[in-house]
Amino acid sequence: MSYIRVILVLLCCLLYQAVMASHIAGGEIYYRFLNTANGVSTYQVTLRLFRECTSNGPQLNGEVVNLGIYDNATSQLVRSVNLPLAGAVRTIQLNASRIPCISGDTLVCYQVAEFVNTIVVDNNTAGYTLAWGRCCRVDRLGNLEQGSGVGAMYTTQLPGSALVNDRWNTSPEFNVRDTSLVCAGKSFSLDFGATDADGDSLSYAFTDAYNGGSQSPNGPPPATFTTTPLMYAAGYSGVLPLGPLVVINQVTGVISGFAPGNIGRYVVNVTVTEWRNGVAINRHRKDFVLKVGDCSFIEAVLSPKINCNNLTVNFENESTSSTIQSYRWDFGVPNSQADTSTQPTPTFTYADTGTYNVTLRVAGADGCSATTNTTVRVYPGFNPGFAFNTLCYRNPIQFTDTSNARYGTITARLWNFGDLSTLADTSNLANPTYTYNSIGSRTVVLQVVSSKGCFGTVTKTLNLEDAPFIGLSPDTLMCRLDSLQLAPTLLGANYTVQWQPAQFITNPTSIRPIVFPPADIRYTVQVTEGACIGQASILVRVINNVTLTVNRDTSICSTDSITLFAAGNATSYRWEPANAFSNATVATPKVAPSAPNNTYTVTAAVGRCIATAQMQVTTHPYPLANAGKDSFICSGTSMRLIGAVQANNFTWLPAVGLSNTNSLSPLVAPINSTQYILSAIGNQGCPKTVFDTVTIQVIPPVSAFAGNDTAIVEGQPLQLFATGGETYLWSPATWLNNAAISNPVLRIPVGFDSVRLRVQVSQANGCFASDDIKVVVFNTAPDIFIPTGFTPNAGGRNDVLKAIPVGIQQFTVFSVFNRYGQVVFTTQDASKGWDGNFNGAAQPSGTYVFMAQGVDFIGRLIQKKGTVVLIR
Structure with a gap:
C-alpha cells in the first residue's frame, strides 16, 4: 500500500510541474465602461494573454482566469470574477521575408487569447484595482536575477468618484504590435502605444513588472492586494528593462534604441498614465516578455552632431551590422562634388560654418542597402568659462559668466555652486552671487548653451577661507x-x-x-x-652690493656644449654675447662655443647694484682616427693595415691576428673575416675617444683539384680535368696541348713509366692553390687489372679489392658476386673497392667471382671476368 502512495505522490508532482510549466509571454487587463444606475456601474473586462508559439507549457485555451477586484481604500478583495475564453486563440507572427537582407534567428511568433466577462461594482470614492496573477513566465529571462520560475501579475485601476466626478472611465488599450524584430546589439523601434476611447491624455513610462501566481496557478485571488516587484539583474531595472541604451517616448509610447548585446528574453513593463483635466485618473499596465534574437540586417544609423571646437567632423555608422560591404557618405556641402567618401569611418573638414544635411548609404550582398541622414552643425569658437571675485566665505561671492561664442550668442546657463548642505545652490543668471556657510573646498560647475546648439561645461574648485586671498x-x-x-x-x-x-x-x-x-x-x-x-x-x-662667482676657465671639445654657472645674490643675470646662448638671462645657460678661444661675460644685478665676471672656454678639436679602406686577404695569408690618427694615443682592437696593437701599420692574419677598430684617445685638451673601423674579409681557401692519380698505356693521350678556380696553369707544360686551361690533353712520350704534374688554380680575387696528379704509364694494351686476392683484416695492406683500369677512358662497372650469384659489391667509380663486407656483415673467406668493364681511349669495350680469393 505504501508503494501505491509513493507512486500517487510522484504522479501528482509531475502533473503539478506540467501545470506550472513556463509559458506566459505577457498580458494586459483593460475594460470598457457600459453603464451606471442605482449606485452601481457595469464594465466589460478583458484579459489579453500572450504565449510564445514555441513554448512547451500549457496552452492558452486551458487557462482558468479568476480576476480579483480590490477596494483601493482597503486593498481588500471585494469579489472574484471568472473571465472565460472569448473566441479562438489566434496567432500573430512576423513575416521576415518582407525584411530585406535579414539573417539569423528571425522567428517572432505569439499566441494571443482574450478572456472576457462583465463585472458590476458599487460606485465608491477610492475606486478599484483589477488584478490577476499566474505562474509562470517563459524561462531564460536575461534581465532578471532569477531567470526561470518567475510569476506574473497584471493590473489596472477603476478610478473612483474622487478622480472622475463628471463621468466614468474606459481604460486605455495597448496596440497589438508585438511582432517587431529585435536583434541583439542593433537599433530597433517598437510601438507600445495605446488608444483611449474617452480621449484622455496618455503618458508612458517604464516601471517595475510584478511577480505573481502561487503554487496553485489557477487558484483564487489572494484576500489582500499587494505587489512584489521583480528582482532585476545588475545593469537592469524596471525603468531600464533593456539597459541604458533603450528609452520610451513619453508621448507616443514608442520604445527605441540599441538592444542589449546578449540574446535572450527580457521582461518589459510599460505603464500608461491616463490624464483628465490635468489629474492622473488611472495607471494602466502592459507586461510583456520581449525576445532579443541572434540576427543581423543592413542598417545605417546616425545621430545629430555638433562641433563647436573646429571645422573637422569624424563620422561613423552607429550600427553594428556585420553584413555591410560598402559605404557612401555625402557630407551635405551644397553645390559640391568633393564632399563624399566611401570609407567606413571618414573625417571631413568643412570650409565654413553652418548646418549640413549628411547622408549615409550602406550596402551589402544581393543589392541590399539602407540609407539614413542626420544634421551636422559646425560652429567653432565656443568657449565656456567663468570668474569669481573672492574666496572668503563670509562675503557673497560674485560669479561672472565669461563664456563667449564666435557664432551665435549664449542663450542659457545653469550654475551649480557645489554646496552639499542645500539643494538651492543653483542659478540660471548670467552673473549670480552666492554665499557659503563655511570654509572648505567647493566644486562649481557652469553649463552653457549657445543659440547654435553648442553645449559646454566648465568646472572650477574653490578653496574657501575665512579671510581674503x-x-x-x-x-x-x-x-x-x-x-x-x-x-x-x-x-x-x-x-x-x-x-x-x-x-x-x-x-x-x-x-x-x-x-x-x-x-x-x-x-x-x-x-x-x-x-x-x-x-x-x-x-x-x-x-649694498652684488656677490657673483662663475666657473673657472675651462676647455672642451669642439662642437660640444657646456653649461655655465653664475652664483650669488643677484635677482637677474645677463650673459654676453647674448646670441651665443640658448637663454642669456638665466644663471646657468648652455653654450656651444665655435671659436678656439671664447670669452663670456655675465652681469648680475639687483636693481642698480651690479657685478660682472668673465670666464674663458677654450675648444680643442676631437681626435681623428682613420683605420684605412676595407680590404680582403686570401686564407692563410697576411696583410698590413694602414691607419692614421690625430690623437694623444691610439690602439687597435681586437688583438687576435694582429702583430702589434700599438702600431699604425700592423700585420694582420685573421682566420675569419674580422672588423678591426682603431681607437684614437684624446687630442690636446679634448679627452674624448673616437673610433674608426676597417673590415678585412678572409677569402675561403681555394679548392684546387688536379684529379685522381691515374694510369694509361703507352701512347694513350690523357685529358686532364682540374677544378676549383677560374684560371689554371699546369707544369711542366712540355707534353700538354695547352698548359693554361683546366682540361688540357697530355701525351707522354715512349720511355716514361710515370709522370707527375702540378696545377695552380686561381680565382678572380687573386687567391690560388696547387694540386698534383700522378700518371702511371703501362707498356701494355688497354686493360683492367684485378688482384687475385686480398686480406680485409684492417692491417693496412691489401685491405680493399679495387679494379685498376689502364688505358681506359670510361670505367663503367666493377661487380663482385658470391658463390650463390648474389652481388655483394658493385661500383662505377674506379677509386672505390670492396672491403669484404656485405650489408654490414663480414663475408667468409673463399673464392668470389668478379666482372669489370670499361671503354678504352679508341672506343673499344674492355671486359674482364675471373675469380678472386678473400683471405681472413
Missing part, C-alpha cells in the same frame, strides 16, 4: 640705491589695505605702494573685505 611672496631683495614696489595679488575690488610699519613707504593704504628702506625690514599688509580680514607679510632684504 592675498598673493604675496614671502621675501624679496632690493638694492640700497633703489626703491621697490610691493604688489600683492587680490581677488575682487571691494577691499581696504593697510601696510605696517608705515616707514619708508609712499602710501601705506595703497594696494601697490613703493618702499625704500635703508636696511632689512618686514612689511605686513592687512586686507579688509567686508566681514573678511586677512594679513600677509613680506621680508625686504636690502643689499
Whole structure:
C-alpha cells in the first residue's frame, strides 16, 4: 500500500510541474465602461494573454482566469470574477521575408487569447484595482536575477468618484504590435502605444513588472492586494528593462534604441498614465516578455552632431551590422562634388560654418542597402568659462559668466555652486552671487548653451577661507640705491589695505605702494573685505652690493656644449654675447662655443647694484682616427693595415691576428673575416675617444683539384680535368696541348713509366692553390687489372679489392658476386673497392667471382671476368 502512495505522490508532482510549466509571454487587463444606475456601474473586462508559439507549457485555451477586484481604500478583495475564453486563440507572427537582407534567428511568433466577462461594482470614492496573477513566465529571462520560475501579475485601476466626478472611465488599450524584430546589439523601434476611447491624455513610462501566481496557478485571488516587484539583474531595472541604451517616448509610447548585446528574453513593463483635466485618473499596465534574437540586417544609423571646437567632423555608422560591404557618405556641402567618401569611418573638414544635411548609404550582398541622414552643425569658437571675485566665505561671492561664442550668442546657463548642505545652490543668471556657510573646498560647475546648439561645461574648485586671498611672496631683495614696489595679488575690488610699519613707504593704504628702506625690514599688509580680514607679510632684504662667482676657465671639445654657472645674490643675470646662448638671462645657460678661444661675460644685478665676471672656454678639436679602406686577404695569408690618427694615443682592437696593437701599420692574419677598430684617445685638451673601423674579409681557401692519380698505356693521350678556380696553369707544360686551361690533353712520350704534374688554380680575387696528379704509364694494351686476392683484416695492406683500369677512358662497372650469384659489391667509380663486407656483415673467406668493364681511349669495350680469393 505504501508503494501505491509513493507512486500517487510522484504522479501528482509531475502533473503539478506540467501545470506550472513556463509559458506566459505577457498580458494586459483593460475594460470598457457600459453603464451606471442605482449606485452601481457595469464594465466589460478583458484579459489579453500572450504565449510564445514555441513554448512547451500549457496552452492558452486551458487557462482558468479568476480576476480579483480590490477596494483601493482597503486593498481588500471585494469579489472574484471568472473571465472565460472569448473566441479562438489566434496567432500573430512576423513575416521576415518582407525584411530585406535579414539573417539569423528571425522567428517572432505569439499566441494571443482574450478572456472576457462583465463585472458590476458599487460606485465608491477610492475606486478599484483589477488584478490577476499566474505562474509562470517563459524561462531564460536575461534581465532578471532569477531567470526561470518567475510569476506574473497584471493590473489596472477603476478610478473612483474622487478622480472622475463628471463621468466614468474606459481604460486605455495597448496596440497589438508585438511582432517587431529585435536583434541583439542593433537599433530597433517598437510601438507600445495605446488608444483611449474617452480621449484622455496618455503618458508612458517604464516601471517595475510584478511577480505573481502561487503554487496553485489557477487558484483564487489572494484576500489582500499587494505587489512584489521583480528582482532585476545588475545593469537592469524596471525603468531600464533593456539597459541604458533603450528609452520610451513619453508621448507616443514608442520604445527605441540599441538592444542589449546578449540574446535572450527580457521582461518589459510599460505603464500608461491616463490624464483628465490635468489629474492622473488611472495607471494602466502592459507586461510583456520581449525576445532579443541572434540576427543581423543592413542598417545605417546616425545621430545629430555638433562641433563647436573646429571645422573637422569624424563620422561613423552607429550600427553594428556585420553584413555591410560598402559605404557612401555625402557630407551635405551644397553645390559640391568633393564632399563624399566611401570609407567606413571618414573625417571631413568643412570650409565654413553652418548646418549640413549628411547622408549615409550602406550596402551589402544581393543589392541590399539602407540609407539614413542626420544634421551636422559646425560652429567653432565656443568657449565656456567663468570668474569669481573672492574666496572668503563670509562675503557673497560674485560669479561672472565669461563664456563667449564666435557664432551665435549664449542663450542659457545653469550654475551649480557645489554646496552639499542645500539643494538651492543653483542659478540660471548670467552673473549670480552666492554665499557659503563655511570654509572648505567647493566644486562649481557652469553649463552653457549657445543659440547654435553648442553645449559646454566648465568646472572650477574653490578653496574657501575665512579671510581674503592675498598673493604675496614671502621675501624679496632690493638694492640700497633703489626703491621697490610691493604688489600683492587680490581677488575682487571691494577691499581696504593697510601696510605696517608705515616707514619708508609712499602710501601705506595703497594696494601697490613703493618702499625704500635703508636696511632689512618686514612689511605686513592687512586686507579688509567686508566681514573678511586677512594679513600677509613680506621680508625686504636690502643689499649694498652684488656677490657673483662663475666657473673657472675651462676647455672642451669642439662642437660640444657646456653649461655655465653664475652664483650669488643677484635677482637677474645677463650673459654676453647674448646670441651665443640658448637663454642669456638665466644663471646657468648652455653654450656651444665655435671659436678656439671664447670669452663670456655675465652681469648680475639687483636693481642698480651690479657685478660682472668673465670666464674663458677654450675648444680643442676631437681626435681623428682613420683605420684605412676595407680590404680582403686570401686564407692563410697576411696583410698590413694602414691607419692614421690625430690623437694623444691610439690602439687597435681586437688583438687576435694582429702583430702589434700599438702600431699604425700592423700585420694582420685573421682566420675569419674580422672588423678591426682603431681607437684614437684624446687630442690636446679634448679627452674624448673616437673610433674608426676597417673590415678585412678572409677569402675561403681555394679548392684546387688536379684529379685522381691515374694510369694509361703507352701512347694513350690523357685529358686532364682540374677544378676549383677560374684560371689554371699546369707544369711542366712540355707534353700538354695547352698548359693554361683546366682540361688540357697530355701525351707522354715512349720511355716514361710515370709522370707527375702540378696545377695552380686561381680565382678572380687573386687567391690560388696547387694540386698534383700522378700518371702511371703501362707498356701494355688497354686493360683492367684485378688482384687475385686480398686480406680485409684492417692491417693496412691489401685491405680493399679495387679494379685498376689502364688505358681506359670510361670505367663503367666493377661487380663482385658470391658463390650463390648474389652481388655483394658493385661500383662505377674506379677509386672505390670492396672491403669484404656485405650489408654490414663480414663475408667468409673463399673464392668470389668478379666482372669489370670499361671503354678504352679508341672506343673499344674492355671486359674482364675471373675469380678472386678473400683471405681472413
